[in-house]
Amino acid sequence: MTLGPLDWLLVTLGGALGGTARLAVTELAGLWWGRAFPWGTLVVNLGGTLGIGVLAALASWPEAGVVGWTFLAVGVLGGFTTVSSFSLQTLTLFREGRRNAALLNIMVTLVPGVAMAGLGWWAVGGGA
Structure with a gap:
């Protein structure tokens, strides 16, 4: 697959939204539950890995819906989490036996x- 200008724009916009959401969730978690434990990071990583699993299932695994995948999975969830791609790749290895x-x-x-x-x-x- 060759990436075009639209792909780069979608990842950039999605990453900006995901990064902003990550900051907001992390700050809210710190306010709600304190900062003695990284609750915010835990919430975004678990939520993001749930999200990428849902997207993968809806897209019949990432090959389908490339534009949506690029924006949502790579951009938004990539900016939102630190583990969503790693988690999906590991799950794929398990699914492949x-x-x-x-x-x-x-x-x-x-x-x-x-x-x-x-x-x-x-x-x-x-x-x-």
């Missing part, structure tokens, strides 16, 4: 992801 690949994807994404965040923090003197 590739259990080991799905589990490997979980391990090589989550564990190194947390480690890389720690490395970045440490590299700029956050550990001092």
Whole structure:
């Protein structure tokens, strides 16, 4: 699939909406439930992964409805969450019967992801 100018525009607009919604939900969750735990991030990630699952089912998996998929899944949910694509890709591996690949994807994404965040923090003197 070749991406055209409309695809880029849809992702840009969707990402702006999703990012704005993420900020709003995160702030509301902090006000409602406090900031001692990242409730807002949990809410947007769980809500976004639910949303991408619904979209995938409605679109008969992402190949159908490319324009809507580009705007909603890649743009809006991509801007709204940090895990929607990862979750859908892992689910796809499970659905294809590739259990080991799905589990490997979980391990090589989550564990190194947390480690890389720690490395970045440490590299700029956050550990001092």
